[in-house]
Amino acid sequence: xxxxxxxxxxxxxxxxxxxxxxxxxxxxxxxxxxxxxxxxxxxxxxxxxxxxxxxxxxxxxxxxxxxxxxxxxxxxxxxxxxxxxxxxxxxxxxxxxxxxxxxxxxxxxxxxxxxx
Amino acid sequence: xxxxxxxxxxxxxxxxxxxxxxxxxxxxxxxxxxxxxxxxxxxxxxxxxxxxxxxxxxxxxxxxxxxxxxxxxxxxxxxxxxxxxxxxxxxxxxxxxxxxxxxxxxxxxxxxxxx
Numbered sequence: 001x002x003x004x005x006x007x008x009x010x011x012x013x014x015x016x017x018x019x020x021x022x023x024x025x026x027x028x029x030x031x032x033x034x035x036x037x038x039x040x041x042x043x044x045x046x047x048x049x050x051x052x053x054x055x056x057x058x059x060x061x062x063x064x065x066x067x068x069x070x071x072x073x074x075x076x077x078x079x080x081x082x083x084x085x086x087x088x089x090x091x092x093x094x095x096x097x098x099x100x101x102x103x104x105x106x107x108x109x110x111x112x113x114x115x116x
Numbered sequence: 117x118x119x120x121x122x123x124x125x126x127x128x129x130x131x132x133x134x135x136x137x138x139x140x141x142x143x144x145x146x147x148x149x150x151x152x153x154x155x156x157x158x159x160x161x162x163x164x165x166x167x168x169x170x171x172x173x174x175x176x177x178x179x180x181x182x183x184x185x186x187x188x189x190x191x192x193x194x195x196x197x198x199x200x201x202x203x204x205x206x207x208x209x210x211x212x213x214x215x216x217x218x219x220x221x222x223x224x225x226x227x228x229x230x231x
Contacts, residue, residue: 031217042206043159043222050217088158092218102147102166103174104220108158 002027004091006107013079014115021110023072023089030067031092033104034074036085043088047074079114086111119143120223122207128229135194137226139207141187147210148190149220150174150182152203159206165190197230204228 003026013019023032034047047056049065049072056063060083062075072089090104119142129135139148150162151174161174163182171182179201181193194201207223 033219035222042224043208045219045221048217048219090159090220102164102172102218103149103161104218105161106159108156 004107122223145209145211149208
């Protein structure tokens with residue numbers, strides 16, 4: 001059974017600081033997705049990472065994928081209040097990783113609070 | 117934004133009553149999914165569909181059934197609602213493309229309360 005673990009689950013940080021959210025997964029996969037969810041809202045797709053070494057950046061957020069370590073990171077640079085949200089990673093193991101090629105398995109999410 | 121709607125958006129019902137949630141898409145995506153979101157559990161897959169009349173179970177399918185008679189509609193039914201099914205339900209769609217593969221797009225959610 002695929003397990004996806006995010007840490008930390010709760011992150012309180014000050015504006016202007018840098019931090020990293022980690023997403024570890026338990027099976028072979030080179031397909032990983034990051035989502036953002038604002039309180040009371042739906043999930044919004046942030047990044048799609050489809051190969052080892054993939055790096056994507058959007059504003060103050062940068063995501064990377066290391067398939068050998070089964071690890072993805074979401075790095076926050078110079079945090080601002082607007083980044084406060086819950087961030088989810090999701091893994092698609094495909095047939096190679098014992099999956100079905102159709103499904104994603106989500107981590108529990110990281111609740112990020114950026115304080116002034 | 118992907119054209120996904122869910123109805124109803126909010127529902128309060130009583131234990132033992134049947135409930136049907138609807139997901140409607142205008143994107144002609146092949147794959148559709150139902151998730152539930154609960155504090156401390158993240159998102160968990162209930163059922164999914166890989167085409168009209170083609171559905172399969174997810175990790176928390178007990179007590180739920182689904183149907184997909186048209187590409188655009190995916191229905192989730194709770195045959196006899198229980199308090200443990202109080203949750204926020206999200207529908208998602210995807211269309212496997214080379215550059216995005218299984219990227220899923222989510223509907224606005226339905227908040228269901230079972231008393």
